[in-house]
Amino acid sequence: MQRILSSQLPAHPHETVTIAGWIRRRRLLKSVAFLIVRDAEGLSQVVVAEPETREQLEHLTEESVVEVIATVTPNEQAPGGVELTRPKIRVLSAVRSPLPFELHRPALAAALPTQLDHAALALRHPARRSALRIAATVTAGFRAALTEQRFVEIQTPKIVASATESGANVFRLDYFGRPAYLAQSPQFYKQLMVGVFERVFEVGPVFRAEPSDTARHLAQYTSLDAEMGFIADHRDVMATLTRTLAVMTEPLFEKPIVPAEIPAVHFTEALRIAGAPHDEPDLAPAHERAVGEWARREHGSEFVYVTGYPMRKRPFYTHPDPADPTYSNGFDLLFRGLEIVTGGQRLHTYEDYVEALTRAGEPLEPYGGYLDGFRYGMPPHGGWAIGLERFVARLTETPNVREVTAFPRDLHRITP
Amino acid sequence: MQRILSSQLPAHPHETVTIAGWIRRRRLLKSVAFLIVRDAEGLSQVVVAEPETREQLEHLTEESVVEVIATVTPNEQAPGGVELTRPKIRVLSAVRSPLPFELHRPALAAALPTQLDHAALALRHPARRSALRIAATVTAGFRAALTEQRFVEIQTPKIVASATESGANVFRLDYFGRPAYLAQSPQFYKQLMVGVFERVFEVGPVFRAEPSDTARHLAQYTSLDAEMGFIADHRDVMATLTRTLAVMTEPLFEKPIVPAEIPAVHFTEALRIAGAPHDEPDLAPAHERAVGEWARREHGSEFVYVTGYPMRKRPFYTHPDPADPTYSNGFDLLFRGLEIVTGGQRLHTYEDYVEALTRAGEPLEPYGGYLDGFRYGMPPHGGWAIGLERFVARLTETPNVREVTAFPRDLHRITP
Structure with a gap:
């Protein structure tokens, strides 16, 4: 299935689509988990309710690259008015080392020399x-x-x-x-x-x-x-x-x-x-x-x-x-x-x-x-x-x- | 007067215009002289019948930079169907040294190392x-x-x-x-x-x-x-x-x-x-x-x-x-x-x-x-x-x- 970009999701309500990108954040709540995926055009919110996918998510860390096949589901609260549900996640590249700084905050908190030492990561902010x-x-x-x-x-x-x-x-x-x-x-x-x-x-x-x-x-x-x-x-x-x-x-x-x-x-x-x-x-x-x-x-x-x-x-x-x-x-x-x-x-x-x-x-x-x-x-x-x-x-x-x-x-x- | 380009000349028949460029060639015939001026867009042919302008032309050499105020005159034989007559020539930059090779021939005749030694000139070909x-x-x-x-x-x-x-x-x-x-x-x-x-x-x-x-x-x-x-x-x-x-x-x-x-x-x-x-x-x-x-x-x-x-x-x-x-x-x-x-x-x-x-x-x-x-x-x-x-x-x-x-x-x- 052809990958589509986060910006194209609102045009595909109720369809099964493939997206791919970097894990920006995971939020592991008690009954449900949220996965935010970043691609060249923006962010997608993935809702994980299925136990086996949640377990997979628990072992994935930020900046890992994933492909997600899921259903586009309208939700007014989600970014762009849609979220992805019933996902199947395939890992394209797993991050196994802790990140030197967090990327999801509004500003990079690390000192400039640290950012520049890890430019390949900092430039993703x-x-x-x-x-x-x-x-x-x-x-x-x-x-x-x-x-x-x-x-x-x-x-x-x-x-x-x-x-x-x-x-x-x-x-x-x-x-x-x-x-x-x-x-x-x-x-x-x-x-x-x-x-x-x-x-x-x-x-x-x-x-x-x-x-x-x-x-x-x-x-x-x-x-x-x-x-x-x-x-x-x-x-x-x-x-x-x-x-x-x-x-x-x-x-x-x-x-x-x-x-x-x-x-x-x-x-x-x-x-x-x-x-x-x-x-x-x-x-x-x-x-x-x-x-x-x-x-x-x-x-x-x-x-x-x-x-x-x-x-x-x-x-x-x-x-x-x-x-x-x-x-x-x-x-x-x-x-x-x-x-x-x-x-x-x-x-x-x-x-x-x-x-x-x-x-x-x-x-x-x-x-x-x-x-x-x-x-x-x-x-x-x-x-x-x-x-x-x-x-x-x-x-x-x-x-x-x-x-x-x-x-x-x-x-x-x-x-x- | 605003300079116009050689390619614009056919749009100005019988008008007095200003062109500027490099002297590509002079042809000093007995009764008349021709001056070919090169600019970014092509060539202009200037006809010199006036004795004092002809004398000026005799002292100018190829690649000198000139400004020419003249009349656009239709002539089917001229490039673009027009030539410039009754010119006033102002020298913007006179060449006083002999050129290391000629630029007006279809191919540069000088050996490649000579061309490269004088790249500022050869690149004009x-x-x-x-x-x-x-x-x-x-x-x-x-x-x-x-x-x-x-x-x-x-x-x-x-x-x-x-x-x-x-x-x-x-x-x-x-x-x-x-x-x-x-x-x-x-x-x-x-x-x-x-x-x-x-x-x-x-x-x-x-x-x-x-x-x-x-x-x-x-x-x-x-x-x-x-x-x-x-x-x-x-x-x-x-x-x-x-x-x-x-x-x-x-x-x-x-x-x-x-x-x-x-x-x-x-x-x-x-x-x-x-x-x-x-x-x-x-x-x-x-x-x-x-x-x-x-x-x-x-x-x-x-x-x-x-x-x-x-x-x-x-x-x-x-x-x-x-x-x-x-x-x-x-x-x-x-x-x-x-x-x-x-x-x-x-x-x-x-x-x-x-x-x-x-x-x-x-x-x-x-x-x-x-x-x-x-x-x-x-x-x-x-x-x-x-x-x-x-x-x-x-x-x-x-x-x-x-x-x-x-x-x-x-x-x-x-x-x-």
């Missing part, structure tokens, strides 16, 4: 599953929005020859006897691919040998990258990003959370709003929170762009603001007071790259394959990178990014 | 762009087909603590002072996630420190992975894979290339078809080609499943064939005579894993986080992995996987 489903939803929305806007998906190398993008915080590996590094971002490659497709995006892992042990840093995270050519400046990039974020978040909320136009403040104005000294080179987390509060108060927006970061704090490929080249055409997007996107306009002429690298005291040779793209003609372009786990943590109001990551990697953790 | 677009199309189809079938997208770690899945061919890296490895596949993680979502998929990079220098091996490639629970055996996996492949390839061909049911032969029968000795443990490339030929001849199919590979050649997590446990419930899918997918049913009880690892002489401790999933209840399950670049190479009849990979990594190559 509804809160953890929900966060990962949200990650899948916004990722699908990212791709759908960009495909719709003529972006082409690319896959780029994660192993690179030189630690060029930023000297520190790279993982070094042995590449057939030669030193190599894990890519910190697809930045260079997505820019080169603008020369091929004009507009590209990539969803993939990036690696940061980040010595910070905080609630928002991971050694591997998922970056949602996009890059687009033939722009006037960074404002074209921001407009595309705003449209993309609207599609990404649309399925999650009844009322749209992305305004048609996200408020934007210049960096110098952001410092003023945050009450920071006017010569600060960057926004500290407390400043970001203050700007986030301001946007909510003044514009009713949970999102706010900060534009025009000082050139000295942005990477060498950043395009300066033509009106005042000490500031850049780079931006950050804050969501609920936290930076979740970095983006901007990039340099696009070969001459500008040579000058920028020379000014930074960098040799040109390690950048050879990258500079090739600009030597052979690149349009004005720009793009952004969204940190998926940070965004999902903020969307779900989860304090630690590790709680919305399937198997996080950090300074101390490399298993499971 | 129509043949290379087309292959990467096909990769994007089949990847999108993979996700669409699986999402439709209740699979949830996951992202899993690419840095792992032990080289457990297969001892050799792993890249070793320095993880905050400890040894670690790049994941050869998401196998263990996708299996664990069956315990969370029942059905999962992942599109991501996998890493093989593959010493083979062949036309079909890469050190990094894109793996299209899926895993599903509550199956009867590997045939449920094959049915889902067949449906998925049909969606993936549907946009590429006028006539569907995936039959409703892909022919399947048992390994022992495949050996007989290939004329190989009956005690061979695996299929050699020549055997795969022979089986591919047989499927085309006998079933009119370019795809053929080979099932029941001997257990001794499959990984420890492979489920044996209950009817004869020297053979497995593992399969390969051959496409045009080449293996492009490996899949099968996996073991699912904790006891079976302990026994399989013990039989293989493996300590249990490095598998701790993996075994956790089975200790705490896992349904019968199975899945597959498609090698994206190999599949695209076969689809486009390209001899070398490096030609369909944006920036390939192999034994000798780590740049650009």
